[in-house]
Amino acid sequence: MKTRVAVIFGGRSSEHAISCVSAGAVLRALDRDVYDVIPVGITEAGHWVVEDDDPERLVIRDGEMPHVRADRDPVTLGRDVEGRVVLTSITGSTLGVIDVAFPVLHGPWGEDGTIQGLFETVGLPYVGSGVFASAAGMDKGHMKAMFRIAGLPVGPYEVVTNRDWITEREATLARVAELGFPLFVKPARAGSSLGISKVRDEATLVACIEQARVHDPRLVIEAGFEGVREVECGVLIDVDGIPRASACAEIVVKGSHEFYDFEAKYLDDSADLVVPAQLDADTVAELQRLAILAFDAVAGEGLARVDFFVCADGSIIINELNTMPGFTPISMFPRMWAHGGVTYPEVVQRLVNDALVRGAGLR
Template sequence: MNRKTRIGILFGGRSAEHEVSVQSAKNILQAINKEKYEVVLIGINKEGRWRLKKTSELSLLSEGSSITRLNREDEGAVLIPEEREGNLLPFFSEKELKKVDVVFPVLHGPYGEDGTIQGLLELANIPYVGAGVLGSAVGMDKDVMKRLLREAGIPVVKFLTFDRSSLKEIDFGRVRDELGLPLFVKPANLGSSIGMNKIKKKEQFQSALKEAFQYDNKILIEECIKGREIECSVLGNDDPIASLPGEVLPQHEFYSYKA
């Protein structure tokens, strides 16, 4: 009898999207084919500590929960890069040395979707699900991504980029004249619309800047356009397959984290 492929689901993490990641891991755990795959849950709390978690523990977490507590019985996880191809992910404990065949990173935002964890897995020569280092890094940084899209001739909304050191120099009047009203302020490297605000008047501007800079050292200010949000998943390397397109229909004024 062939042994099941052992998949390490990596979730949680240090970013502001920690709770979103926990919910994503729950969804994957529920949907995965248990007849074909053996799941090893690797939870990362907000301090960055790696621990093996029980599937029953994850299933009991409610929506919006975080990995706030590390149980004493949780096993610590250690990643050791080695030279041979197909190296696995060892976890040292008093019980046994566990390994996984492939890692499924379900980390959202910085340290998860920005190429950092992908680089770690590349160094360890461990197969993983998702985009590689470069694709992840470019896709996470909205400023870099928009510049590359624009260079390729793909239309993007007008935007301005600022870093934290220029906070006092960001002038509402100049931004309004260039982008119009309303406009959006958002962190450059974050997802789930966290830290994003729609600005309709000057009085909202400074607080939106400060909130965006809480999550990133670089922010984007974008013009507001009326458009549709279409999403499509693509899976595969040499012979990729694409899902049917889906459309996000927010019930609020815009697609915010709360929405």
């Protein structure tokens, strides 16, 4: 009997479209001789629907981003009278038993521990990190605090909460300015570089904070580093259950982009993704070591992508960790593993197998 996999994508976050693109690649990679696949989309309004098993619809075409169709009848996830995890239509009919979930969700209400909590509640095995690690990995402020506790090299930063901004604006601005310029203003719980601004002076700081607050009322503001190299490393659970680090890759931004923003990532081909990064063997080994330490610091499971800055003097600063990195065909995570001989379908199969072995519940 085939394993039935629910590939869950879309969602209510601002990364809805990127989630769809990632899911299209996962759907394409799952071997239909091994798996029964149910594509489950979550609309931007939060309704769950069964989507067509059509990866070609979930691609970016001429700058147009895909979305989950909102004209489908909603479904729910829960347990039936026999204790099986099933999808159920609004009419009450069962659409099928689910063996494992592959949540290809980016951002809040999907990558942040919320949907992982649902899976744990119904007892459904799922790909990726659990509730705690997903929540910690989603919030850049808490993540950096955990990295510091673990002794990892973290750059200077400040967390700006909604209360800080509303009740202590001037004190907050003064605290942030002590980081020096340039600095980066980021939504604490968003990804795909949405809402991020590089700020070169105090004149534009307030406007950039307000822009980031459109995506999240909680912000992380980081000291900027000039002349650094942006390097990433993937972590993937091996067949023996041990986390392994991938080859490292470097992002080289071109043209008018000052950093690796949303347009450079997905729309206008303004970055070179160099795999493997041209670094000496000792630096690569240290990046791989730190990537696994970061993974363990947040109690990661399944997979992660860890982002670093490599400074001119050879020192390393850890920037952040993503518990569900981009899975699009051009994303760094699958490309780094492909360089090491692990193909995209093999990555997907390894993650599904790991989820089934781990199961749900305390572990």
